[in-house]
Amino acid sequence: EQGTARVRPVFERKIPAGDDRERLVCGTCGFIVYDNPRIIVGAVCTWEDRVLLARRAIEPRRGYWTVPAGFMELRETTEEGAAREVREETGARVRIVDLLALYNLTHISQVHLIYRAEMMDPHHAPGQESLETALVAWSDIPWDDLAYPTVSWALRDHAQRIGLSNFAPAGRPNGSP
Amino acid sequence: EQGTARVRPVFERKIPAGDDRERLVCGTCGFIVYDNPRIIVGAVCTWEDRVLLARRAIEPRRGYWTVPAGFMELRETTEEGAAREVREETGARVRIVDLLALYNLTHISQVHLIYRAEMMDPHHAPGQESLETALVAWSDIPWDDLAYPTVSWALRDHAQRIGLSNFAPAGRPNGSP
Ligand SMILES: [Zn+2]
Ligand SMILES: [Zn+2]
Known part of the structure; x- marks a missing residue:
C-alpha cells in the first residue's frame, strides 16, 4: 500500500x-x-579478586569474551550507561567506582569510556547478547579468546591500578594498532 | 528543475x-x-598564570566568554579535537596536558571532555567564531559574563588542580542544575 x-x-x-x-x-x-564520534561505555567489574566477563552471543566476534560495554544512549550519564550495559549483558548490579580508561579508536571514530565497578553481590547471568558470563581469576583470563584489543587493554589497565585511587584514566597503550 | x-x-x-x-x-x-550523545571537546589553556578565554561571535550566547570547546569530529582523538577547537577559536597552539573534567549534560545528551593545555607561546587571536580572545588572570575572570555553567565549572576545577598531576577527572559539581 x-x-x-x-x-x-x-x-x-x-x-x-x-x-x-x-x-x-x-x-x-x-x-x-551529522555523523559524530560514538561513545562506548563499559566497566571492568569485580567481586573479591575476580573480574566479570561475558561471552558474546552476537556478531561481530560471537563466542569471544569481553567486559560488558556498548553504545551510550541519549539522556543517560556515562556512569549510568556503563552500569546499564553491565546489567543488560551480565545481569550484575554494580556500583561505578571511577574512570579506568579513555581509549580513542579513530579508525572507527569511537571513544571508549571504561569504568571500574564493584559488584553488589556475586550474582551474574547471561543477557540476550551473551552466551555465558563468568567471574574469572586473573590467571584464568582467556587472553587468546578476547573479543577485542580494547578488552585486553582494559583488563591490564585494571590490574595495574588495583589498590590505587584518584588516578588519571589510562589511554591506549603505546604502539597499539 | x-x-x-x-x-x-x-x-x-x-x-x-x-x-x-x-x-x-x-x-x-x-x-x-541513531541519534547518539555528542562529545564536546575543549581545553583550559594557560600561559604562565593566565587562562585563555574567547568571546563568542555566534549564537547561542553571542558576546559571552568561554573556554575554547566544540563538537568532536570524526577520525580525530579527543586530544586532537580539543587542540583543534583551541586553534580554530583562539589561534593558539597548545600542548594537551591531561584530562581535567568529564561533565555529563544529560538534558542535552552531551558529554564534555575538557583538557588542561599549555600554550606553546603567548600568541592568540580571534577565529571566525570569536569576537575577541584574552589571556586573563584569575582575578579578572568575567564570572558574570561566562557563556555557560560548564565554563565556570572548568575554570574552578582548573584552579583547584594547579600543581597537581595524575588525578581523576572532575565531574559536575554536586547540586549543579
Ligand atoms: Zn532522505
Ligand atoms: Zn528520508
Whole structure:
C-alpha cells in the first residue's frame, strides 16, 4: 500500500553551505547526517579478586569474551550507561567506582569510556547478547579468546591500578594498532 | 528543475524492529537516525598564570566568554579535537596536558571532555567564531559574563588542580542544575 512505500536513501558526501567539511547528505531529501564520534561505555567489574566477563552471543566476534560495554544512549550519564550495559549483558548490579580508561579508536571514530565497578553481590547471568558470563581469576583470563584489543587493554589497565585511587584514566597503550 | 527538488524529511519517533527503544525514523524513506550523545571537546589553556578565554561571535550566547570547546569530529582523538577547537577559536597552539573534567549534560545528551593545555607561546587571536580572545588572570575572570555553567565549572576545577598531576577527572559539581 502506498503509505508504507519506502525509498532507501542514497547519501552523498559533500560540504553543506556554511560548513567546512564533508557531511553525508541525503540525495533524496537533502537531510544532513551529522555523523559524530560514538561513545562506548563499559566497566571492568569485580567481586573479591575476580573480574566479570561475558561471552558474546552476537556478531561481530560471537563466542569471544569481553567486559560488558556498548553504545551510550541519549539522556543517560556515562556512569549510568556503563552500569546499564553491565546489567543488560551480565545481569550484575554494580556500583561505578571511577574512570579506568579513555581509549580513542579513530579508525572507527569511537571513544571508549571504561569504568571500574564493584559488584553488589556475586550474582551474574547471561543477557540476550551473551552466551555465558563468568567471574574469572586473573590467571584464568582467556587472553587468546578476547573479543577485542580494547578488552585486553582494559583488563591490564585494571590490574595495574588495583589498590590505587584518584588516578588519571589510562589511554591506549603505546604502539597499539 | 527536477534534480534539485528537496523534500524536508519528517521524522517520527518509533521502535524499529529488533530494537528496544524509540528512534527517529524518516517518514518518507524509513531511514533510522541513531541519534547518539555528542562529545564536546575543549581545553583550559594557560600561559604562565593566565587562562585563555574567547568571546563568542555566534549564537547561542553571542558576546559571552568561554573556554575554547566544540563538537568532536570524526577520525580525530579527543586530544586532537580539543587542540583543534583551541586553534580554530583562539589561534593558539597548545600542548594537551591531561584530562581535567568529564561533565555529563544529560538534558542535552552531551558529554564534555575538557583538557588542561599549555600554550606553546603567548600568541592568540580571534577565529571566525570569536569576537575577541584574552589571556586573563584569575582575578579578572568575567564570572558574570561566562557563556555557560560548564565554563565556570572548568575554570574552578582548573584552579583547584594547579600543581597537581595524575588525578581523576572532575565531574559536575554536586547540586549543579
Ligand atoms: Zn532522505
Ligand atoms: Zn528520508
